Amino acid sequence: MNPRRSPVKPLGRRPAVGDFDVREHLLDTATRLFSERGIAATTVAQIASEAGVTSALVHYYFTNREKLLDAVADERLAPAAKFVWRPAVEDAVSDPFALVHEFVARLFDVTDRMPWLPPLWLREIVNEGGLLRERMIQRIPFDNIKRFSSRVSHAQQDGTVNGDLEAMLLFNSILALVMLPLATAKIWQSARGLPVIERDALRRHVTTLLIGGMQPAPHMASVRVHTQTQTQSRAQAQQPKPSSVRRNRKDTGSQS
Incomplete structure (x- = not known):
């Protein structure tokens, strides 16, 4: 009698157990390597090696x-x-x-x-x-x-x-x-x-x-206004006084 063989898994079907975890693991590994080395410098073979699988399995889940x-x-x-x-x-x-x-x-x-x-x-x-x-x-x-x-x-x-x-x-x-x-x-x-x-x-x-x-x-605006006011006051104080004001002061001094 021929020994009983286990049924052959149909080609093209993904394993039912742990399928989602394998894909997530591959995606996590690829993302990490892309961040460390850059996408252009990271090959599918490197992703597979780091994830502990074959390159064929990477293509199986992501095609290209x-x-x-x-x-x-x-x-x-x-x-x-x-x-x-x-x-x-x-x-x-x-x-x-x-x-x-x-x-x-x-x-x-x-x-x-x-x-x-x-x-x-x-x-x-x-x-x-x-x-x-x-x-x-x-x-x-x-x-x-x-x-x-x-x-x-x-x-x-x-x-x-x-x-x-x-x-x-x-x-x-x-x-x-x-x-x-x-x-x-x-x-x-x-x-x-x-x-x-x-x-x-x-x-x-x-x-x-x-x-x-x-x-x-707002305090900065008030500071600027206050500074401008002080500057204008000093500038006005330094300006020469009109001649009429000087004459009035002189006349007042002579009368006293």
Whole structure:
């Protein structure tokens, strides 16, 4: 009798057990390597080796490199952006100061959970020619940026936010102040004589800088007016007096 053979698994079908975990593991591995080495310098073979699988399995789940990059943008970067921008979507949060506090908190939260995000953002989105740039431009919530800028503009008109700020640039400033130091942290850590950037210190610095810069400065306006008044008074005192005034004073002195 022939030994009983186990049934052959049909070709093209994914394993039912652990299928989602394998794909997530591959996506996590690829995203991390992209942030460390750059997308152009990372091969499918390297991703497979780092994940402990074969290159064929990477192609099995993502078909090709372009589909893998689409998955990184859709399943890793887009949810992170949505998480950060959630307060701006909620109408209940309209105070610009509260929004800035929340943006900073959420950026530090998401970069703590996804430490690969700042270097990947700098390498592949900010840099000209980054391979995720066009994908993320299609996914950036520009309407939320406009909504946030509008709230800042209204607060400026009400006198509660510094009118010298450019409302449309404020979120760019928040993003740069948080992401750039985190993306370049290894450079600072490798430089001799420079202190290591602590996350808590950076968060405190960023928050203080932003909230302080947003504060209206009415006292500065009064100081300028007072200074101008003093300058005008001194200038008037130094001007030569009219001749009629000098003659009147001379006549008064002779009569006495």
